[in-house]
Amino acid sequence: MESKEYPERVLQIVSTMDRGGAETLLMNIYRNLDREKIQFDFITHNAQKGDFNDEIISLGGNIFQLPSLGEVGPIHYLIQLKKIMTATNYIAVHCHTDFQGGFPAIAAKISGIEKRICHSHSNGWPMGDGKRAKLILYALQTLIKMTATNYCSCSTEAAEFLFGKQAVKKGKVDILKNGIDIASFMNIDNCRESVIQELSLPKEVKILGHIGRFSESKNHRFILSVLKKLLDKDPSFVALLVGDGPLKRQIEQEAENLGIIKDIRFLGVRDDVPRLLKAIDVLIFPSLFEGFGIVALEAQCAGTPCVVSDAVPKTTDMGLNLISYRSLEDDLNIWSQEIENATLVKTPEKTLICNNIIKNGFSIQENVSKWLSLYGRDSQSSITNSFDLLRS
Secondary structure, eight states, rough: OOOOSSEEEEEEEEEESSHHHHHHHHHHHHTTSSSTTTEEEEEOOOSSSOTTTHEEEEETTTEEEEEHHHHHHHHHHHHHHHHHHHTTTTTEEOOSSSSGGGHHHHHHHHHHOOEEEEEEEEETTTTTTHHHHHHHHHHHHHHHHHHHHEESSSSSSHHHHHHHHHHHTOOOOOOOOOEEEBBHHHTTTTTHHHHHHHTTTTTTEEEEESSSSSSSGOOHHHHHHHHOOOOOOOTTTEEEEEEEOOTTHHHHHHHHHHHHHOOOOOEEOOHHHHHHHOOOEEEEEESOOOOOOOHHHHHHTOOOOOOTTSSSGGGGSSSSEEEEOOOSSSSHHHHHHHHHHOOOOOOOOHHHHHHHHHHHTTTTTHHHHHHHHHOOOOOOOOOOOOTTGOOO
């Protein structure tokens, strides 16, 4: 029997390792691995340093920064991928670039890597529904089908989008739930006052929060419209917008034009998301499309009510009476009233929160074992008992 050289390595293909939903999931998995037995390396496509880069290096991972497919074209891109993939004996390549995942899968196939995994994190296509856009999407989906050995997804909706309903119906797609580290939310108390003090907010403030990249899909313009409607009725509302991205300056300018810039705090990228989610009154999450919506799961873990668009999969609901889904076609008055109602929702007990999230399969410990099975390796982590998570 051939002896294994530890740690075995898996190559993760991502756009960038900033604090987005897929990236947060990846880091949650990575932190909970037995890294003496299995390690992650990362290919990113952003010249700028990612938010998680330093932590990845400290955990023993490598980061390879490449120009994007669009910048250099498919031939040069494949050459660069193959160079990295053949330099290390990877047991698997795991692609998180949605519809572009077929290109790393081609390179992995050429490089002789047996496990070539394409992972869908979105249920939308940014190029729209035009004939040309549909043709491009079909070609990219076909490329994935020709080169990937495994399909996986964060939700049924995201699976159907990238791999098709038939693939889901035939059981060809593994649904890997976006697990979170429940313990990181359980022992944070009395943080609201410190957040109010840090941001110089009035004591009687009502805090509307959003955490996400400033991109078209996150629909920040809608948040501004809802906030303005809320402020017309109740001037005690303030919005905390956490994140960065290409549309941030544009959203700041629109807030200025609407006369509500003083009622918004643009907090940038933060490493204290559990604390902020505990401090806010309501999470607003009006995404145009969303593979899962891990922030809504984290908010529920913090005991915080959420008002989200109906583009967010219903599997985000942990049965805690903390989440409501609204159509983006609904009148702004409906959204503002839903948010006002949410401020009155009672926070569930910690034990109930913890148990419901574990029961629904969103504990990171359970997720680790499923990811390792995907790589053809035995589980190296067990599910943490919910009551253990409540200990200080």
